[in-house]
Amino acid sequence: MNAVVQAVRRHAVMAVGVLVLVYLFLPVAVVVLFSFNDVTGRFNFTWQGFTLDAWRHPCRVPGMCEAVTASLQIGAIATVVSTALGTLLAFALVRHRFRGRESTSLLVFLPMATPEVVMGASLLTLFVNAGVATGFATIVIAHILFTVSFVVVTVKARLAGFDSRLEEAAMDLYANEWQTFRRITLPLAAPGILSGALLAFALSFDDFIITNFNSGNTITFPMFVWGAAQRGVPPEVNVVGAAMFVLALLCVGGAELLRRVRTARR
Amino acid sequence: MTALLTTPTGAATPAEEPTVPPERRRVPYLLLLPGLLWLAVFFVVPLVTLVSTSLQTGSLEEGYALTFSWSTYSDVWSTYSSQLLRSFLYAGSATVLALVIGYPLAYAIAFKAHRWRNLMLVLVVAPFFTSFLLRTLAWKIVLADDGWVVGALQTVGLMSDTGRLLATPAAVVLGLTYNFLPFMVLPLYASLEKMDPLLLEAAGDLHATPVTAFRTVTWPLSLPGVVAGTLLTFIPAAGDYVNVQFLGTPNSQMIGNVIESRFLTVLDYPAAAALSITVMAVVLILVVAYVRRVGARELL
Numbered sequence: 001m002n003a004v005v006q007a008v009r010r011h012a013v014m015a016v017g018v019l020v021l022v023y024l025f026l027p028v029a030v031v032v033l034f035s036f037n038d039v040t041g042r043f044n045f046t047w048q049g050f051t052l053d054a055w056r057h058p059c060r061v062p063g064m065c066e067a068v069t070a071s072l073q074i075g076a077i078a079t080v081v082s083t084a085l086g087t088l089l090a091f092a093l094v095r096h097r098f099r100g101r102e103s104t105s106l107l108v109f110l111p112m113a114t115p116e117v118v119m120g121a122s123l124l125t126l127f128v129n130a131g132v133a134t135g136f137a138t139i140v141i142a143h144i145l146f147t148v149s150f151v152v153v154t155v156k157a158r159l160a161g162f163d164s165r166l167e168e169a170a171m172d173l174y175a176n177e178w179q180t181f182r183r184i185t186l187p188l189a190a191p192g193i194l195s196g197a198l199l200a201f202a203l204s205f206d207d208f209i210i211t212n213f214n215s216g217n218t219i220t221f222p223m224f225v226w227g228a229a230q231r232g233v234p235p236e237v238n239v240v241g242a243a244m245f246v247l248a249l250l251c252v253g254g255a256e257l258l259r260r261v262r263t264a265r266r
Numbered sequence: 267m268t269a270l271l272t273t274p275t276g277a278a279t280p281a282e283e284p285t286v287p288p289e290r291r292r293v294p295y296l297l298l299l300p301g302l303l304w305l306a307v308f309f310v311v312p313l314v315t316l317v318s319t320s321l322q323t324g325s326l327e328e329g330y331a332l333t334f335s336w337s338t339y340s341d342v343w344s345t346y347s348s349q350l351l352r353s354f355l356y357a358g359s360a361t362v363l364a365l366v367i368g369y370p371l372a373y374a375i376a377f378k379a380h381r382w383r384n385l386m387l388v389l390v391v392a393p394f395f396t397s398f399l400l401r402t403l404a405w406k407i408v409l410a411d412d413g414w415v416v417g418a419l420q421t422v423g424l425m426s427d428t429g430r431l432l433a434t435p436a437a438v439v440l441g442l443t444y445n446f447l448p449f450m451v452l453p454l455y456a457s458l459e460k461m462d463p464l465l466l467e468a469a470g471d472l473h474a475t476p477v478t479a480f481r482t483v484t485w486p487l488s489l490p491g492v493v494a495g496t497l498l499t500f501i502p503a504a505g506d507y508v509n510v511q512f513l514g515t516p517n518s519q520m521i522g523n524v525i526e527s528r529f530l531t532v533l534d535y536p537a538a539a540a541l542s543i544t545v546m547a548v549v550l551i552l553v554v555a556y557v558r559r560v561g562a563r564e565l566l
Contacts, residue, residue: 014374014378021389023447025393028393030407031404034404088297096293096294113553115504115505118525119312121316121539126308208398208508209505209508
């Protein structure tokens, strides 16, 4: 009896933690499961039977694959620009002392403390006042804006953790500044920049609230889901959700595998 | 506090340059220029535009003029105070819930997971890989009147036969808690992970009960994570309108729903702008007050 009490005590926190993970995954499981649903009516809310139809022809739902394409394009452009801007900001903030450093940090932090509705609404008022029609370009602008702070945070964390003596050593060995940057600094910062870029892409691809304010007639994937939710979401939409999930997990798994192979080789 | 999202921070050791040549002094400003320009044009200017819009009067047809009519603020307050208060109530409840269930998870990952640590961290983030809207819609299926959760609760007798979960405030709070839980867990984990487990052993050696050890050692050391996590959960939850739309009812709207419809459907820009500024102001005041109270001022 005492042993049981001991075991419960030792594993209680872990048990709660696992339960919370189950809570986090329950909806994901539902999304995946209902992508195989053999729907008869308009609504994909009750389980009616197994079919692979939605997986075989995901693009038969009018407009959906176009929306996914738009999201991928917006995500790609926004990621490239915000990664570039964010990396430069992070380098300046971590590697340099300059006047206005504190206020710069605050300005970079503020977008993350702004509720999405407020950010979306303020951008819309800007575009309305400037007479700019909302659409693809304004979505890209909005996405760069709200992802850039996350890139800065991610890259900053990586830069803060690295040893500047490595660069000094390179300089001592007669490397010029450019060589030092390209051969030492950039490779060391690369993992941080890469995770910043991935985060930016994920945030952009999934954003709904800010996009909803600035999308005009352009329909991204989340916009498509929002519209479809009023009429009934077809299982093909779940296919896209499930496929993205599997793809992302494969990327994470692949990156981990690559890292292990590399460290094993050294 | 932003940096608490990830791992070690603060220790930002800038390269110490005893004598900076003048041409090197320009480097940080050149690095900053593009990003700051972007933030100025698309973040600061829009916020100023939003404030100015909120003080305008007129109509969409006749155009708006800046008349500094502060009455828009009192008007929207008297009309939408219930939605505003409800937003902060729901967001607050979701934040407390997320802290209560997120803390054990973060603690388990930091101290109990050992070689499963990285896997568990990936699992915390992984739900983000499926669309936020689709996951919220999935809750609609889980909580449906003929779903298994309602069925089980009714069988056990925890719920009356006509009781429902969907379209209740509880469903909305549950959805908000769910959606922003990873934002709570990650900063909590980051601050717990930095803690030396030997401290707990020392507390035990000094005859502290586990509860005392937690209260006097673990909890205070995790406070930066608690502050960061609660803010990162509360702020997006307060502005959210997706959960109410999918899991709530039209008469339990949050302020996000009102702002969205005023801006995009009714096209009543001054009122919508005044509401947005009100939300932003309340959030900022709460953030500052809260951070001061907890005594983690250096975080901001």
